[in-house]
Amino acid sequence: MKMLINVPETVVADALRGMAAAHPELSVDVANRVVVRRDAPVAGQVGVVSGGGSGHEPLHGGFVGPGMLSAACPGEVFTSPVPDQMVRAAAAVDSGAGVLFVVKNYTGDVLNFDMAAELAEDEGIQVAKVLVNDDVAVTDSLYTAGRRGTGATLFVEKLAGAAAEEGAPLEHVEAIARRVNDRSRSFGVALSAVTTPAKGSPTFDLPEGELELGIGIHGEPGRERRAMMTSREIADFAVHTVVEDLLPSGPVIVLVNGMGGTPLLELYGFNAEVQRVLTEQRVPVARTLVGNYVTSLDMAGCSVTLCQVDEELLRLWDAPVQTAALRWGR
Amino acid sequence: MTDQKPDRTLDTDFFRRWLTAATAMVEREAGRLTELDSAIGDADHGSNLQRGFRSVMTELGRESPDGPGAVLVMAGRQLISTVGGASGPLYGTLLRRTGKALGDAPEVTAEQFTEAFRAGVAAVAQLGGAKAGDKTMLDALEPAAEALGTSFGAAAEAAEKGALATVPLQARKGRASYLGERSIGHQDPGATSSALLVAALADTAEATP
Numbered sequence: 001m002k003m004l005i006n007v008p009e010t011v012v013a014d015a016l017r018g019m020a021a022a023h024p025e026l027s028v029d030v031a032n033r034v035v036v037r038r039d040a041p042v043a044g045q046v047g048v049v050s051g052g053g054s055g056h057e058p059l060h061g062g063f064v065g066p067g068m069l070s071a072a073c074p075g076e077v078f079t080s081p082v083p084d085q086m087v088r089a090a091a092a093v094d095s096g097a098g099v100l101f102v103v104k105n106y107t108g109d110v111l112n113f114d115m116a117a118e119l120a121e122d123e124g125i126q127v128a129k130v131l132v133n134d135d136v137a138v139t140d141s142l143y144t145a146g147r148r149g150t151g152a153t154l155f156v157e158k159l160a161g162a163a164a165e166e167g168a169p170l171e172h173v174e175a176i177a178r179r180v181n182d183r184s185r186s187f188g189v190a191l192s193a194v195t196t197p198a199k200g201s202p203t204f205d206l207p208e209g210e211l212e213l214g215i216g217i218h219g220e221p222g223r224e225r226r227a228m229m230t231s232r233e234i235a236d237f238a239v240h241t242v243v244e245d246l247l248p249s250g251p252v253i254v255l256v257n258g259m260g261g262t263p264l265l266e267l268y269g270f271n272a273e274v275q276r277v278l279t280e281q282r283v284p285v286a287r288t289l290v291g292n293y294v295t296s297l298d299m300a301g302c303s304v305t306l307c308q309v310d311e312e313l314l315r316l317w318d319a320p321v322q323t324a325a326l327r328w329g330r
Numbered sequence: 331m332t333d334q335k336p337d338r339t340l341d342t343d344f345f346r347r348w349l350t351a352a353t354a355m356v357e358r359e360a361g362r363l364t365e366l367d368s369a370i371g372d373a374d375h376g377s378n379l380q381r382g383f384r385s386v387m388t389e390l391g392r393e394s395p396d397g398p399g400a401v402l403v404m405a406g407r408q409l410i411s412t413v414g415g416a417s418g419p420l421y422g423t424l425l426r427r428t429g430k431a432l433g434d435a436p437e438v439t440a441e442q443f444t445e446a447f448r449a450g451v452a453a454v455a456q457l458g459g460a461k462a463g464d465k466t467m468l469d470a471l472e473p474a475a476e477a478l479g480t481s482f483g484a485a486a487e488a489a490e491k492g493a494l495a496t497v498p499l500q501a502r503k504g505r506a507s508y509l510g511e512r513s514i515g516h517q518d519p520g521a522t523s524s525a526l527l528v529a530a531l532a533d534t535a536e537a538t539p
Contacts (some may be wrong), residue, residue, distance in 0.1 A: 077374065079374055079378055082411050082413070083419075106416075111416055111419040111458070112415075144510075198374050203372065216508055218371075218372040223509070223512070
């Protein structure tokens with residue numbers, strides 16, 4: 001597989017150097033792999049820190065800036081970052097008001113953030129942690145590592161970040177993050193496998209004419225393989241699966257997310273089908289976001305995330321945000 | 331294979347040579363580990379361990395940790411700081427806790443090492459929340475820790491057997507668990523690399539008079 005890289009070993013560092021050049025409003029520490037908003041720490045504000053394996057861009061570095069993340073720690077491709085990065089990020093953004101770690105529920109992320117939280121607390125930084133686990137494709141949470149963190153990560157980071165920007169104390173920022181995760185569910189499908197730079201060839205074999213239902217964001221195969229479906233059929237399946245699990249009793253924010261290899265033309269067409277199903281299901285839609293936000297390298301496919309919002313969450317969603325990948329208001 | 335002499339002594343150099351042998355083994359098998367990981371994971375186990383063990387070698391060259399315990403604690407910390415993912419904290423904890431249990435003696439007996447290694451394996455089980463049969467590193471490490479009481483060679487054999495025995499298992503921890511029944515029929519990459527680590531230990535013991 002051809003890739004726009006030099007050598008696999010330097011893809012993350014190369015991308016960070018490029019990000020630093022494109023975004024002077026960010027402070028990018030290429031050697032230590034930490035992306036921090038340049039004005040951090042902001043007096044009186046809770047720091048919101050996330051991180052995870054690379055390969056999901058713009059998550060998380062693209063979401064650093066006023067109104068969202070204070071800092072992000074990119075790991076190797078599809079590999080959780082190490083505790084040293086998280087401690088460094090926490091120290092860089094802590095104004096004394098404490099730091100919230102937003103952790104996607106994967107064994108590696110959880111272990112490394114747990115270790116980092118202990119080390120940061122040893123340095124006198126107050127740390128709270130919120131786990132994102134929105135992927136309904138994982139049904140058997142007793143016999144697995146539990147539901148994965150996927151599209152809802154964007155909602156948690158945006159809404160917790162907006163609360164922090166308003167000056168909310170750590171307990172409240174943490175409570176917002178938990179509420180957003182509790183009220184969010186996702187389901188993803190893959191039309192192609194993913195090629196990691198380290199391997200250079202697709203991680204699994206997905207023949208023409210078939211798709212994977214219930215995929216994560218790391219190129220791992222899904223739970224079920226079927227004959228290729230139309231956009232309409234995929235939307236029916238995905239939205240029903242999410243709605244049956246979330247059982248929304250009020251308006252939702254919709255994220256129609258591309259996995260990195262599907263054109264926006266197709267994503268918008270898919271969104272039309274998603275909105276149709278939601279109307280049929282009588283689920284009111286408050287806001288919709290369409291684009292490649294929580295990706296899986298070059299994978300073709302998409303995910304649907306619904307987040308049921310109340311007045312406060314909707315206000316936080318509409319609040320200004322100034323990041324590389326998400327910006328509105330002000 | 332000869333039975334272990336429980337009072338056989340192992341010095342600092344033994345542990346340095348173990349880590350050097352493990353690094354060579356990881357370098358040689360990185361491709362296979364990544365291949366196994368691409369079937370039921372995310373295709374990076376080999377390259378992640380390669381990065382970690384290379385940095386252990388660099389650090390060993392720079393620093394001269396004094397005593398078997400210090401060598402393993404340093405290696406464990408280095409893995410935690412460079413590997414990432416789940417294997418960083420898990421392998422790091424295995425070596426760090428084994429090292430801590432060895433204390434600061436300049437030499438340890440094979441019996442003391444066996445006890446310390448068992449403490450390291452128990453720490454891995456506690457950190458990851460997995461048990462034998464979940465299709466993880468522990469399926470190689472637990473039988474190895476058990477057999478280490480007999481000999482280093484027996485431990486390597488038990489680990490290898492344990493890794494092979496993960497093939498028919500369904501993963502219940504880690505990223506492979508998301509596959510459900512589709513994880514059956516593949517050898518666990520973590521159990522495989524764990525077996526390599528124990529094989530390197532046996533090779534080192536074999537080469538030590």
